Structure formats: structure tokens, C-alpha cells
Amino acid sequence: MNLILFGPPGAGKGTQAHLIKQRHELALIATGDILREEIKKKSSLGLEVEQVMAEGRFPSDEIILKIFEECLENVKEQGVILDGLPRTLNQAQKIDQIFKRVDRTVDIVIQISVDEDELIKRLSSRIVCKQCGTPYMEDSSFHPKGVCYECSGRDFIRRPDDEPEAIKTRLKVYNDQTKPLVEYYLNQGLLKVVDGMKPVAEVNAQIEALLGATQVLTRKSGCLYSAQDI
Ligand code: ADP
Numbered sequence: 001m002n003l004i005l006f007g008p009p010g011a012g013k014g015t016q017a018h019l020i021k022q023r024h025e026l027a028l029i030a031t032g033d034i035l036r037e038e039i040k041k042k043s044s045l046g047l048e049v050e051q052v053m054a055e056g057r058f059p060s061d062e063i064i065l066k067i068f069e070e071c072l073e074n075v076k077e078q079g080v081i082l083d084g085l086p087r088t089l090n091q092a093q094k095i096d097q098i099f100k101r102v103d104r105t106v107d108i109v110i111q112i113s114v115d116e117d118e119l120i121k122r123l124s125s126r127i128v129c130k131q132c133g134t135p136y137m138e139d140s141s142f143h144p145k146g147v148c149y150e151c152s153g154r155d156f157i158r159r160p161d162d163e164p165e166a167i168k169t170r171l172k173v174y175n176d177q178t179k180p181l182v183e184y185y186l187n188q189g190l191l192k193v194v195d196g197m198k199p200v201a202e203v204n205a206q207i208e209a210l211l212g213a214t215q216v217l218t219r220k221s222g223c224l225y226s227a228q229d230i
């Protein structure tokens with residue numbers, strides 16, 4: 001199964017992606033995490049995208065799609081979770097083409113829906129593990145008591161693009177460039193919406209229910225295909 005986690009910055013895509021990955025044998029492709037890793041390493045790609053990302057704007061589609069294709073080659077047969085990708089119509093169309101070439105399809109697009117005031121609140125109080133980037137909430141019940149549950153890291157930092165000016169830019173860029181993808185996936189019958197205003201565990205339960213139904217459908221169509229084949 002190949003799934004896309006879709007939604008504005010701060011909706012909870014990263015949080016849910018890590019939970020889904022723990023329960024299912026899916027590989028996670030999170031372009032934001034990969035770019036931040038390049039920035040940390042001070043690679044030429046990292047240096048190229050650092051300023052653009054800090055301001056809340058997008059690096060070019062070419063950069064994003066190159067990262068995506070490289071990741072996809074590495075995961076081989078495994079299903080994938082795309083977190084924060086695609087973010088433009090061009091990326092969505094190219095991903096469909098790339099998937100087709102390697103005999104994959106997008107099986108489900110899960111939109112996490114959250115009000116804008118709540119997004120600003122979440123982004124303003126987000127801290128991430130310095131080592132692996134797992135997101136947490138400052139001063140809340142999600143705070144990992146000083147230890148990251150993914151990698152046991154103990155240092156937590158704020159992302160430069162979680163500063164007020166960059167948050168404003170990111171929400172505008174989302175509305176202008178990413179939100180139109182809702183229609184693209186609606187037209188293909190792939191879009192499912194979950195209420196992201198609910199607590200993390202409840203959002204996860206909504207997602208798991210959708211994934212359960214999708215897996216049954218995928219299995220069923222697999223059977224039909226072999227029956228026709230015989
Ligand atoms: P995204 O990847 O969509 O930008 P994150 O998963 O990083 O979002 O979540 C943004 C912030 O909101 C993080 O600090 C995270 O701990 C917090 N968060 C995520 N889901 C919820 C939720 N359902 N309720 C409250 N806070 C949440």
C-alpha cells in the first residue's frame with residue numbers, strides 16, 4: 001500500500017507518519033526531514049535550500065522529485081508513506097508518472113484537517129528531536145519527558161521555519177500551491193479526510209480505520225485480478 005499524508009504545516013502529518021510506520025511495514029519518505037538532514041550535513045544541496053526553507057518557501061520541484069526518486073529506488077518492494085509530498089500539482093503529476101513506471105499506484109490520500117488558528121498555535125510550540133527530527137509539543141502532555149521515543153535523543157530544538165514570519169509564509173504558500181491538490185485527488189476518488197483537531201490518538205484511530213478498509217480493498221482487487229488471469 002502506498003499512502004499520502006496530506007495537510008497544511010502543523011496538521012500532524014509527521015506525528016501520524018511516525019505512528020503509522022511503527023504499526024505497518026511501510027517506508028517513510030518525508031522530504032522535509034531529508035532536506036533538514038542535508039542542511040545539518042552542510043552538503044551542497046543543504047546549502048542551496050537552507051535560506052528558502054527557513055523563510056517558509058519551497059525549493060524547486062526538480063530538487064524534490066530527485067530526492068523522491070532516489071528514496072523510492074532504495075525502498076524496493078515496500079509500500080510507502082509520503083509525508084509532506086506532493087506539495088504542487090506538478091509534483092503530484094510527476095509522482096503518478098514515476099509510480100506508473102515502477103508498477104505502483106497511490107492507494108489513498110489522507111487529508112488531516114485542522115483550523116488555521118490551531119495550526120499557528122501548534123507550529124509556534126513545536127519542538128523537534130535534534131537527532132532524528134521527531135516532532136513534539138513544548139510544555140504539553142506530548143512532551144517526551146526529555147527522551148525521544150524514536151531514537152532516545154535528549155536534545156530538542158525549534159525549527160527556524162517555525163518562527164512567526166515563516167509560519168505566515170508557509171500557510172500562504174500552502175493555500176496558494178498545495179491546497180489545490182485536494183481537487184486533484186478528489187477527482188481520482190482517493191481523498192479521505194480525518195478530523196485533525198482531535199487528540200493524536202483519536203486522529204490515529206481515524207487513520208487506522210481508513211487504512212484497514214483500504215487494505216481489504218487492495219487485497220480484494222488482487223484476488224479478482226488473479227481470478228481473471230486464470
Ligand atoms: P506537520 O508534520 O503536519 O507539520 P507535526 O506532526 O509536526 O505536523 O505536528 C505539529 C505540532 O503539533 C507538533 O508539535 C505536534 O506535537 C503537535 N500535534 C500533532 N498532532 C496533534 C494533535 N492531534 N493535537 C495536538 N497537537 C498535535
Ligand code: ADP
Pocket residue numbers: 008009010013031032033035052053056057058059064083084085086087088091161170
Ligand atoms: P511542515 O509540513 O511542517 O511544513 P515539512 O518538514 O514537511 O514540514 O516541510 C518543511 C519545508 O521543507 C517546507 O516548508 C518546504 O520548504 C520544504 N519541503 C518539504 N517537502 C517539500 C515538497 N514536497 N515540495 C516543496 N518543498 C518541500
